[in-house]
Amino acid sequence: MIVSLIKGVDYLHFSLHAEEVITSNYIKDNNEGVYVSSLQFETVDRLKIFIDKSNFSEQFVVFDFRNIEHLQANLFSKFIQIRNLGYKLIFKNLVPGIFDPLSLNIIANLRNVLNRKGGYDTFYYFTDEVESDLVASITEKGIFEFKFENLIKGYVVEYDEKHASSFVYLKSFIDLKKFISNEVELLT
Known part of the structure; x- marks a missing residue:
């Protein structure tokens, strides 16, 4: 192992x-x-x-x-x-x-x-x-950035609608709930 x-x-x-x-x-x-x-x-x-x-x-x-x-x-x-x-x-x-x-x-x-x-x-x-x-990539930060950034890209959700509770409008967001649910082995 x-x-x-x-x-x-x-x-x-x-x-x-x-x-x-x-x-x-x-x-x-x-x-x-x-x-x-x-x-x-x-x-x-x-x-x-x-x-x-x-x-x-x-x-x-x-x-x-x-x-x-x-x-x-x-x-x-x-x-x-x-x-x-x-x-x-x-x-x-x-x-x-x-x-x-x-x-x-x-x-x-x-x-x-x-x-x-x-x-x-x-x-x-x-x-x-x-x-x-x-x-540069074999530093701990480089490893984290490569692995985490590539992993989290799969959880970016495009969102073009206006939100009633905020004056800040984003074209996309990261679905953290889905990320945590699907990547549980990464977090344990």
Whole structure:
């Protein structure tokens, strides 16, 4: 079961912390709760199997390391296996302690964004340049705007009649009642 997949325009986005919480608490039964901060082999292996079986058409896979501070030593090979499936990897929210296990010091990409803590907000695990619109869309705000705006467009209702209780006339409105009724799984 993969709980954190968000499909973007040309990328797949996974929260490694969310996946590790599932692995630690439900699969391995370690009962560490949401406080787990170490990424384990089983989690990345589960993601690799899922990605391999799913045959996605997206070109990029984004792994968000938010709340991950340590890596199990043998994870490098799993990320290489995912890359060898034909995807370009992008790492988000890296802390300095996980650079060496991922061999990040050998990748040079001018778009890699260092943060004030000495980590990376965004690290492109390939040497090519990448489109600037992709860079903007893989932020949390970009993901939200893409997913939510595309979803809510289906609930815009054209309305050309005058309303008796208002002097403001709109050509359309968003049917929130219908949106909430139909998209209940999004809201839970």
